[in-house]
Amino acid sequence: MAGRLIALEGIDGSGKTTQAKLLAAATGARFTFEPGATPAGALLRRLLLDPTLPPLGPLAEALVVSADRARHVAEVLRPALASGEWVVTDRYLASTLAYQGTGRGVPRALLDQLAEAATGGLAADLVVVVDLPVPEARARLAAHRLAEAGPGPGDPGPGGPVLADRLEAERPAFAEAVRQGFLALAEEDPERVVVVDGRGPVDEVARAIRAEVAARLGDPPGGWR
Template identity: 35%
Template sequence: MAGTFITFEGPDGAGKTSVLAALIPQLAAHLTRPVRLTREPGGAQLSEKIRELILDPANTAMDARTEALLYAASRRQHLVEVIEPALEAGDVVVCDRFVDSSVAYQGAGRQIGEAAVLAMNQFATGGRTPDLTIYLDVPSAVGLARIQAHRSDRQYDRLDQESQAFHERVRAAYLRLAEQDPARIRTIDATQPMAEVVAACLAALHVYLADDWQANA
């Protein structure tokens, strides 16, 4: 049985990590197949080491293309070591970020070219595309306000040093991606209360995974 590859995307402050923490146990309870949650950058031992380099706030001299290449390298190792084996085993793989993040953050945010970053990542992934992407959308000002309000509760990384203009470019790129590929990318309003966002995500997953769904779980 072929597995199902689902990604979650969103700008900073969209609440992906919190949503996934609440969502995954509910999803796993409803499905007849195993659910594997993973993340990017990271997800595999070598990829996690690259994550440390990328997100270390001390690495202010990192060039934008170096950053994009490191994300692609981390992604490649994660894909071959974790994602592909799980998909071959028939699992439902849920990944916190994938190629769309690089297109939005490095391509648009860093302004090095969305098409160039996409091409780089198509090489890194061998063209692997998620079956379904849940995009949690939040205005940049709202997302940044959330980050500041919870700064003591989360890791401060290099991306947190960026301007609102950077984050607005990132969000605009995500919205373009969602408009260009509505069959794959489902947009969820992440300004709603957390419980409503989780419920909306679960409903979208129910529709997509209907054949594996256990109604009475």
């Protein structure tokens, strides 16, 4: 593979999506995400996250995530990397290990087998975990949903609540287990997985992430933007 693959990871509300988009813009990389970046993936994303649908259970959840990843790798990641592009993905393999592994209790050996089958061994060159304590992440999610809802009843605009997705709606204890799963992965593989404190202003966190990318992968092909 001629390109570079960088995965941004973290619990819901950590700011990783914002940081992934900023990093893609700063490096001239292709931005993508999981789940849902392909036509089939969009359907699988709804099955995984829609709170109005019946819950899947841990194993089925892991299988749906892996099916989405198989299409993502085949349709987006491998072609881009083979052409020499840098790619920044909002979630990749570490999310499965943290959410379905540490959070749901699916055995690591099984998740590793599913990962190999879905990716053919394609790992990220660098994994950046944007870390944020659960209470702060929850507060950000609540503020984001409130902003998306718009004006309330009696005010101009549609208003109405915006439902949390199935994983966002899990109890704080689940989010904390997932967070600890990400931190454990960084301890397990410190050469490839780096933790960045997500508590600062957006631009400050972005600078810290760019510094880690430059130190570990060098400058992007077209230079920093």
